[in-house]
Amino acid sequence: MSAPQQKPVIGITIGDLNGIGTELIIKTFSDHRILELCTPVIFASNKVINFYRKGSPDLNFNYQSIKELNRITPKQVNIFNCWEEEVGITPGVLTDMAGKYAVKSLAMAVQALKENKIQGLVTAPIHKKNTQSAEFNFTGHTPYLKHVYGVQDVVMLMVASNLKVALVTEHVPLREAAQHITRERIVSKLNILNQSLIKDFGIDKPKIAVLGLNPHAGDEGLIGKEEDEIIKPAIKDAKRSMLVMGPYSADAFFARHHYTRFDAVLAMYHDQGLIPFKSLALGEGVNYTAGLPGVRTSPDHGTAFDIAGKNKADHSSFLTAIYECIDIINQRSGYAENRRNPLKKMTSVILANVVDEALEIPETDE
Incomplete structure (x- = not known):
C-alpha cells in the first residue's frame, strides 16, 4: 500500500492590483475546506490583501504573514510579502504601478516554483499593456514562463x-x-x-x-x-x-x-x-x-476592470484552476511512480x- 500523498504547496500570484485577482483569491480561500487539499502561498503584500478584504466584510478570510518560504504553515493561508511599501490601488483603472507589482509577484512566484519551494502555481490575470518594460517584454504568462525555464x-x-x-x-x-x-x-x-x-x-x-x-x-x-x-x-x-x-x-x-x-x-x-x-x-x-517542468494554471478570463472592486467577481474559474493544478501535480506523481513500476500500467495499455x-x-x- 502506497503512502498517502502530502498536500502540495500552491503559489498564487496577485495579478493586476487594480483587477479582480485579489477579490478572487479572497473569495476562494474564505472556504477553509480547500486547505484540506493544498497549502496556499499568496505572493503579494498584506496591505493589498487588506485593502480588498474590506470590500468583502462577510467573508471569513484569515491568513498568516511570512517573509521566508521555509515558514509556511500547512493549515493556513500564507501571504508571502514580496514588498513592504505602500502601493496606490485604484480598482478598475489601468496604471503602470499596478502592472509593475503584478510582475513583481509573478517573478517571485515563478522563481519559487523553479526552485521547488512550491509544487504548483496559479496565476491571477495580468494586463498585457501595463506589464511591458525592459525587464518584462512578453505578451503574457506563457512566453514569460518559457523564457524563465529556458525550454525550447x-x-x-x-x-x-x-x-x-x-x-x-x-x-x-x-x-x-x-x-x-x-x-x-x-x-x-x-x-x-x-x-x-x-x-x-x-x-x-x-x-x-x-x-x-x-x-x-x-x-x-x-x-x-x-x-x-x-x-x-x-x-x-x-x-x-x-x-x-x-x-x-x-x-x-x-x-x-x-x-x-x-x-x-x-x-x-x-x-x-x-x-x-x-x-x-x-x-x-x-x-x-x-x-514546463513546473505546473502552472490560471483562470480562462482577464482582469475584468469593469467590475473590479465591486465585489461582483465570480471565482469559479479561479477555484477550478486550483483544483486542476492539484490534480496535475498528483497525476505527475502517479506517472513517475508508474514509470518506476511499469507493470502497474500494463492492463490500461492493453485496453x-x-x-x-x-x-x-x-x-x-x-
Whole structure:
C-alpha cells in the first residue's frame, strides 16, 4: 500500500492590483475546506490583501504573514510579502504601478516554483499593456514562463471536463498568424501536447485532432496552400509517434461535435481555438501551460476592470484552476511512480490498444 500523498504547496500570484485577482483569491480561500487539499502561498503584500478584504466584510478570510518560504504553515493561508511599501490601488483603472507589482509577484512566484519551494502555481490575470518594460517584454504568462525555464517550446492548453484545446500561435495579430504556422512548430506543439496528455492527464494513448488554417481546411488548395504544404506534412511526421488526424475544417469540426471523439484539439491561432472552447466547454475553463517542468494554471478570463472592486467577481474559474493544478501535480506523481513500476500500467495499455480503432471523420468536412 502506497503512502498517502502530502498536500502540495500552491503559489498564487496577485495579478493586476487594480483587477479582480485579489477579490478572487479572497473569495476562494474564505472556504477553509480547500486547505484540506493544498497549502496556499499568496505572493503579494498584506496591505493589498487588506485593502480588498474590506470590500468583502462577510467573508471569513484569515491568513498568516511570512517573509521566508521555509515558514509556511500547512493549515493556513500564507501571504508571502514580496514588498513592504505602500502601493496606490485604484480598482478598475489601468496604471503602470499596478502592472509593475503584478510582475513583481509573478517573478517571485515563478522563481519559487523553479526552485521547488512550491509544487504548483496559479496565476491571477495580468494586463498585457501595463506589464511591458525592459525587464518584462512578453505578451503574457506563457512566453514569460518559457523564457524563465529556458525550454525550447511550450503549449497554451485550454482545459475543461469535455474539451481540451491547444494553440500553435497565441497572442499574435491575425494577419501575422499564418507566418508563424510552420511544419516544425506544429510538430513541436503536437509532441508537447501528446506528452502532456499522457503525463499530466493520465491518457495512455491520446487521440489528437489538428485543425486547418483556412476555411474548409483549404478546400484542396483552392482557399490556401498551408494545409497541403505545411499542416499535412507535419501531421505525417507526428504520426510516427502518436495518434493524430486532420486537418479538419474548424467550423464543421466543432459544430458537428467531432471534438468529442478526441482527447485534444490543436488549433492554428487564438480565436480559432478559444471561441469554440469558451462556447462549448462544460464547467469552468482553465489555462494550462504544457511543456514546463513546473505546473502552472490560471483562470480562462482577464482582469475584468469593469467590475473590479465591486465585489461582483465570480471565482469559479479561479477555484477550478486550483483544483486542476492539484490534480496535475498528483497525476505527475502517479506517472513517475508508474514509470518506476511499469507493470502497474500494463492492463490500461492493453485496453487502450483494443479500443484504438480508426476514426472515420472526413478531414476536410465542409
